[in-house]
Amino acid sequence: MASSIHDLARHLNISIGTVSRALNGRADVNADTRKRVLEAARELNYSPNQSGRSLRQGATRSIAFMLQPHPGDQQYGEPFFIPFLTGLQARLAEYDLDLMVVMGEPGQYQQERLRRVVETRRADAVVLANTRREDDRIDYLSKAGFPFATLGRSQSGGDTYPSLDIDFERAGDEAVDRLVARGHRRIAAIRPSHDLNFGYLFLDGYRKALRRHGIEVDPGLIADGFINEAGGYQVTPRVMLSNDRPTAIIFNNDAMALGGCKALAEMGIRPGHDIAVIVIVDTPLCRYFSPALTAFRPSLEPMGRRLAEMLLASLPAFAGEEGPHIMHEVWPLELIARESD
Amino acid sequence: MASSIHDLARHLNISIGTVSRALNGRADVNADTRKRVLEAARELNYSPNQSGRSLRQGATRSIAFMLQPHPGDQQYGEPFFIPFLTGLQARLAEYDLDLMVVMGEPGQYQQERLRRVVETRRADAVVLANTRREDDRIDYLSKAGFPFATLGRSQSGGDTYPSLDIDFERAGDEAVDRLVARGHRRIAAIRPSHDLNFGYLFLDGYRKALRRHGIEVDPGLIADGFINEAGGYQVTPRVMLSNDRPTAIIFNNDAMALGGCKALAEMGIRPGHDIAVIVIVDTPLCRYFSPALTAFRPSLEPMGRRLAEMLLASLPAFAGEEGPHIMHEVWPLELIARESD
DNA sequence: CGTTTTTCCGTAAACGTTTACGACAACACA
DNA sequence: TGTGTTGTCGTAAACGTTTACGGAAAAACG
Numbered sequence: 001m002a003s004s005i006h007d008l009a010r011h012l013n014i015s016i017g018t019v020s021r022a023l024n025g026r027a028d029v030n031a032d033t034r035k036r037v038l039e040a041a042r043e044l045n046y047s048p049n050q051s052g053r054s055l056r057q058g059a060t061r062s063i064a065f066m067l068q069p070h071p072g073d074q075q076y077g078e079p080f081f082i083p084f085l086t087g088l089q090a091r092l093a094e095y096d097l098d099l100m101v102v103m104g105e106p107g108q109y110q111q112e113r114l115r116r117v118v119e120t121r122r123a124d125a126v127v128l129a130n131t132r133r134e135d136d137r138i139d140y141l142s143k144a145g146f147p148f149a150t151l152g153r154s155q156s157g158g159d160t161y162p163s164l165d166i167d168f169e170r171a172g173d174e175a176v177d178r179l180v181a182r183g184h185r186r187i188a189a190i191r192p193s194h195d196l197n198f199g200y201l202f203l204d205g206y207r208k209a210l211r212r213h214g215i216e217v218d219p220g221l222i223a224d225g226f227i228n229e230a231g232g233y234q235v236t237p238r239v240m241l242s243n244d245r246p247t248a249i250i251f252n253n254d255a256m257a258l259g260g261c262k263a264l265a266e267m268g269i270r271p272g273h274d275i276a277v278i279v280i281v282d283t284p285l286c287r288y289f290s291p292a293l294t295a296f297r298p299s300l301e302p303m304g305r306r307l308a309e310m311l312l313a314s315l316p317a318f319a320g321e322e323g324p325h326i327m328h329e330v331w332p333l334e335l336i337a338r339e340s341d
Numbered sequence: 342m343a344s345s346i347h348d349l350a351r352h353l354n355i356s357i358g359t360v361s362r363a364l365n366g367r368a369d370v371n372a373d374t375r376k377r378v379l380e381a382a383r384e385l386n387y388s389p390n391q392s393g394r395s396l397r398q399g400a401t402r403s404i405a406f407m408l409q410p411h412p413g414d415q416q417y418g419e420p421f422f423i424p425f426l427t428g429l430q431a432r433l434a435e436y437d438l439d440l441m442v443v444m445g446e447p448g449q450y451q452q453e454r455l456r457r458v459v460e461t462r463r464a465d466a467v468v469l470a471n472t473r474r475e476d477d478r479i480d481y482l483s484k485a486g487f488p489f490a491t492l493g494r495s496q497s498g499g500d501t502y503p504s505l506d507i508d509f510e511r512a513g514d515e516a517v518d519r520l521v522a523r524g525h526r527r528i529a530a531i532r533p534s535h536d537l538n539f540g541y542l543f544l545d546g547y548r549k550a551l552r553r554h555g556i557e558v559d560p561g562l563i564a565d566g567f568i569n570e571a572g573g574y575q576v577t578p579r580v581m582l583s584n585d586r587p588t589a590i591i592f593n594n595d596a597m598a599l600g601g602c603k604a605l606a607e608m609g610i611r612p613g614h615d616i617a618v619i620v621i622v623d624t625p626l627c628r629y630f631s632p633a634l635t636a637f638r639p640s641l642e643p644m645g646r647r648l649a650e651m652l653l654a655s656l657p658a659f660a661g662e663e664g665p666h667i668m669h670e671v672w673p674l675e676l677i678a679r680e681s682d
Numbered sequence: 683c684g685t686t687t688t689t690c691c692g693t694a695a696a697c698g699t700t701t702a703c704g705a706c707a708a709c710a711c712a
Numbered sequence: 713t714g715t716g717t718t719g720t721c722g723t724a725a726a727c728g729t730t731t732a733c734g735g736a737a738a739a740a741c742g
Contacts, residue, residue: 002462004698015722020700030720047460051401052698054392055727062441062463079420089444093454098463100403101442103430113434119388121343122403122439258629288599290631345728356692361730371690393728396697 003044012040023048059317062098063308064123066137068110068130079283080300081129084151087304088127095312097124111136118146125311127151131163132195149311151303154197159326162310164303167330168198168252171280171296172205174335175250179276180213182341184248187215188239190260191252192227199224202252202280221246225256232259240267248276248341254283257293276341280333292338303331344385353381364389400658403439404649405464407478409451409471420624421641422470425492428645429468436653438465452477459487466652468492472504473536490652492644495538500667503651505644508671509539509593512621512637513546515676516591520617521554523682525589528556529580531601532593533568540565543593543621562587566597573600581608589617589682595624598634617682621674633679644672 005023009016014033022029022037040046054060065088067081089099100123104113114137117123124147128137131152138156141148149162172189179187189206191199207217220242225235232255239246251257257279261271271277272291279286282295310327312318346364350357355374363370363378381387395401406429408422430440441464445454455478458464465488469478472493479498482489490503513530520528530547532540548558561583566576573596580587592598598620602612612618613632620627623636651668653659 005700006698016699017701017723018721020698021721024700026701028720033720045460047457049396049698050461050463051392051395051399052727053700055390055396055697055729056699056701058392058727060392079423082420082423085442086444089442093445099442101426101430101440103427104434116388119386120391122391284626285629288626288631289629346730347728357729358693358731359691361728362691365730367731369690374690390728393697394730396699396727397729397731399697 003046004049005046007044008037008040008046011044012036058121059124060122061096062100062123063092063125063127063311064100064102064117065127066110066114066117066129067101067103068128068137079285080281083300084129084304087301087306088308089304090301091305091308095318111140114140118144124317125149125315127307127311131197132156133197133200134195135197147311147315149307149314151307152197153201153328159328162307162314162327164307164310164329164331165201166198166281166298166303167332168201168280169205169208171333172202172250172252173209174205175278175280175296176206176209176213178335179248179250179278179341180209180215182276184276185215186218186221186244186246186248188221188223188246188249189252190223190225190232190235190239190249190256192231192256193224194227196227199252202250206250218242227253227256229255229259229262232256232261233263234259236260236263237267240264240269246275248278250278250280252280254279254281254285254293254295258285258289261289261293272340278341282333282336286336287338291340294338294341295336296333297336298331298333306331344387345390346387348385349378349381349387352385353377399462400465401463402437403441403464404433404466404468404652405441405443405458406468407451407455407458407470408442408444409469409478420626421622424641425470425645428642428647429649430645431642432646432649436659452481455481459485465658466490466656468648468652472538473497474538474541475536476538488652488656490648490655492648493538494542494669500669503648503655503668505648505651505670505672506542507539507622507639507644508673509542509621510546510549512674513543513591513593514550515546516619516621516637517547517550517554519676520589520591520619520682521550521556523617525617526556527559527562527585527587527589529562529564529587529590530593531564531566531573531576531580531590531597533572533597534565535568537568540593543591547591559583568594568597570596570600570603573597573602574604575600577601577604578608581605581610587616589619591619591621593621595620595622595626595634595636599626599630602630602634613681619682623674623677627677628679630681632681635679635682636677637674638677639672639674647672 005016005019008019018029019037022034092099102113102117104110126148128148128150131150131154133155135154135156138154142157142160151164153163153165176187189203191202210217221239223235223239225231251260264271269275277293279293279295282297286293286295314326346357346360349360359370360378363375433440443454443458445451467489469489469491472491472495474496476495476497479495483498483501492505494504494506517528530544532543551558562580564576564580566572592601605612610616618634620634620636623638627634627636655667
């Protein structure tokens with residue numbers, strides 16, 4: 001079962017060097033011997049031992065995906081990440097690369113896990129998610145010169161790594177556009193705290209659209225909260241306290257929207273009737289909620305595949321003929337109109 | 342940055358053997374030299390190279406989690422697996438083990454991915470999910486003598502591997518119990534096809550409970566379908582065609598229940614009013630659906646941790662003092678009573 | 683003081699690959 | 713025939729560890 005390159009060599013009475021070259025498609029091996037080697041490999045059920053390969057080549061052929069949980073989040077952004085992970089894994093598999101998933105507790109612990117991966121060279125590169133505006137993981141990786149790519153932008157690290165993000169700014173902008181077109185002028189925005197970068201991007205788009213429509217930005221209509229249901233539940237009433245109540249709310253997270261709707265229900269306010277609700281980013285939860293929530297949806301699986309490509313293109317060892325180059329892409333979201341706005 | 346054991350040895354002017362023994366806590370090394378080695382290791386920022394270690398020890402210190410998608414399922418059982426994966430990963434991390442996630446396309450392809458992991462020795466053991474009644478992955482792994490554990494039981498492979506499962510039989514039983522207590526006698530059961538083992542277990546419990554209550558099992562009230570929303574949508578009407586319509590339906594999957602409810606809605610039948618609906622297994626979707634679906638909920642994160650423990654205990658290399666032993670556990674579900682029954 | 687035991691360390695092999703280098707034969711060419 | 717070229721292969725080192733083995737010095741013992 002555990003046949004090595006030595007077994008093949010002994011079996012064929014040739015040297016291990018020739019066997020290796022034959023298997024790796026090198027030019028300097030006779031066509032006939034190559035055929036014999038490949039036959040023997042099939043016969044003896046040979047597969048190269050990855051540990052031996054990794055050691056010699058200095059590359060593990062595996063990529064680590066680091067999932068940093070939001071503070072207070074038990075669910076790791078579920079179900080946002082599964083389709084992304086699916087796409088990422090699919091593309092990596094095409095390059096014969098494995099995917100390592102590293103989670104870890106919220107906060108500091110993730111840094112330790114990251115260091116471990118980097119220092120013990122358990123992976124050739126790292127994919128980061130849940131990027132913060134200032135992200136110490138990015139600082140660490142840039143400083144260490146370890147290859148990585150991010151799902152989400154950050155202000156850390158400069159232009160040294162590939163990144164792929166959703167266009168939260170445009171989604172915030174379009175959400176306001178849509179609401180204004182439907183007659184709303186008092187539009188609230190609820191977003192996550194904790195320096196998550198997309199919260200800033202969303203708010204930029206929100207503000208820009210308001211100004212374009214000549215609507216003054218009212219700080220009393222903007223609130224930050226924990227990025228989970230409890231956070232939405234807790235923070236939504238704050239925005240409704242204004243004596244000039246908003247007629248619409250844009251939630252920058254699905255879980256927060258769910259919690260917010262619960263709070264609204266307790267206040268006797270019905271989304272879709274008494275108030276308009278739009279969610280950025282859509283998940284299956286939005287669809288099955290009652291009323292079904294109008295939401296902006298990203299293409300997560302293609303994004304996963306794309307980020308894998310971008311990361312690979314930035315790795316000298318995997319890139320095509322052209323040298324390594326850093327790319328940044330921002331993908332649009334699609335509006336899924338439902339009942340809540 | 343990439344300091345090796347040789348660097349330490351050179352720096353301290355001792356041999357690499359001694360350095361290695363010092364780092365690994367061997368007894369035959371002077372207390373003073375050990376201290377000097379550990380200091381130098383910190384100073385030179387040394388971490389052992391995992392590839393070197395793997396090669397020498399014949400163990401990669403990583404476990405592969407194989408997620409076999411259901412046929413026609415784009416979502417990999419989302420969001421069922423995230424909490425399980427979280428628990429699994431957490432416990433493995435405590436043992437300094439990495440988690441590799443392998444997905445692959447539905448069907449045959451998964452076998453290839455599995456062979457690759459096993460033959461190239463990319464992982465020390467494998468965790469299987471979505472077990473079939475007859476599971477060729479289990480057959481393959483047993484025959485190959487490769488260590489593994491499963492989430493879910495199977496008829497394949499005998500008693501040679503640890504397994505952890507939810508008590509679907511009891512959940513089916515209790516669901517019937519609850520419905521009968523509420524006056525129902527015509528109770529339908531909708532479960533996934535494709536040989537998924539839990540569908541059989543569920544039906545066993547369903548039948549047992551019916552018989553206990555003196556209710557004849559009506560084959561016209563049992564239907565199999567694809568394990569997704571479309572499957573539930575397609576198959577539910579079949580059960581409603583009976584001239585003696587059921588007054589309750591137990592769905593053996595959340596997505597199928599969602600699709601089933603859509604079909605019911607189109608027939609003008611309201612869950613929670615005109616018909617009782619119970620779901621096995623609960624996901625967040627059940628909670629936010631309208632009406633909120635009564636469902637049985639497993640403890641997925643603790644289950645992930647537990648299965649990691651069971652797997653590790655069966656591995657000679659990681660077990661405590663006692664030898665390897667195979668365990669099987671079946672965990673109960675908790676009924677979450679909501680509005681649909 | 684001689685012998686045995688203990689303590690500590692260095693040497694070298696091994697894990698399974700890949701690859702730089704050189705050797706040798708066959709062949710081509712002048 | 714001598715020289716250069718090409719094709720094919722073997723040798724051996726290297727990647728970074730761990731560990732069996734033996735040896736030297738120190739300690740213990742008679």
